[in-house]
Amino acid sequence: MTDTFGVWITPHGKQAVMLYRVGTSDWNTISSVMAPHDEYALPADLTGWAADIGSHVGSVAIALALDNPGVRVLAVEPVPDNARLLRANVAGNELSDRITVIENAAGLLDPVTIWWGYRGNESAEHHAYIGNNSIAYEHGGEISHEETVYPNPVTLSDLVAMAGEPLAWVKIDAEGAEWDVLRSAGLADVLHLTGEYHPVRGHRRSDLAGLLDATHDVVYPDPPKGVDPEMGPGPFVAVRR
Numbered sequence: 001m002t003d004t005f006g007v008w009i010t011p012h013g014k015q016a017v018m019l020y021r022v023g024t025s026d027w028n029t030i031s032s033v034m035a036p037h038d039e040y041a042l043p044a045d046l047t048g049w050a051a052d053i054g055s056h057v058g059s060v061a062i063a064l065a066l067d068n069p070g071v072r073v074l075a076v077e078p079v080p081d082n083a084r085l086l087r088a089n090v091a092g093n094e095l096s097d098r099i100t101v102i103e104n105a106a107g108l109l110d111p112v113t114i115w116w117g118y119r120g121n122e123s124a125e126h127h128a129y130i131g132n133n134s135i136a137y138e139h140g141g142e143i144s145h146e147e148t149v150y151p152n153p154v155t156l157s158d159l160v161a162m163a164g165e166p167l168a169w170v171k172i173d174a175e176g177a178e179w180d181v182l183r184s185a186g187l188a189d190v191l192h193l194t195g196e197y198h199p200v201r202g203h204r205r206s207d208l209a210g211l212l213d214a215t216h217d218v219v220y221p222d223p224p225k226g227v228d229p230e231m232g233p234g235p236f237v238a239v240r241r
Contacts, residue, residue, distance in 0.1 A: 008034035107180030156186030
């Protein structure tokens with residue numbers, strides 16, 4: 001894939017220069033965040049620490065940091081080539097002092113195997129850098145792909161420890177890893193959580209209740225048109241009580 005640069009405007013009006021791969025879903029993924037009505041409703045009055053789990057090439061982490069000068073971000077990304085572009089984008093937007101890149105998987109499984117670099121048809125190759133996405137799950141891993149194994153995945157507790165304080169805002173969109181991440185200790189130290197749930201390994205939206213209801217009030221915005229709300233994938237927002 002060929003790398004090129006594009007210029008976007010963050011949800012709250014700052015300019016971001018992003019390196020992305022031509023012929024992949026990178027442009028769409030960045031554009032879904034760099035918009036006035038962005039996918040995750042990024043705030044503009046945030047301070048403290050935030051985490052971006054499933055950071056891809058950094059659109060959420062970078063928009064969050066540019067729009068919130070008082071915030072620092074832990075950006076977790078397991079796909080090696082995504083992490084390469086993530087680091088380049090953090091440096092290119094002069095945010096290396098406020099965004100920490102963590103090239104690792106997230107969750108409780110040990111080890112975690114990340115599928116990426118899908119090959120074999122146009123759709124797979126377009127989504128080649130969306131680790132462990134539905135294309136991979138639907139094919140049971142049989143579609144041609146690369147694999148990266150992480151023996152010590154990062155947990156919410158690890159991220160809280162790195163920050164040294166509760167996390168003010170966390171986004172998780174990790175193509176199925178959310179179920180393991182939300183089972184890990186540390187959830188009580190997340191004040192605001194936004195993300196997407198995925199119907200992998202038999203999970204449904206109702207499973208979020210068992211993970212979040214004890215500590216957070218949960219809202220489920222409308223899923224994309226034509227998507228069954230219970231089956232997903234779909235968005236959720238959780239706020240610590």
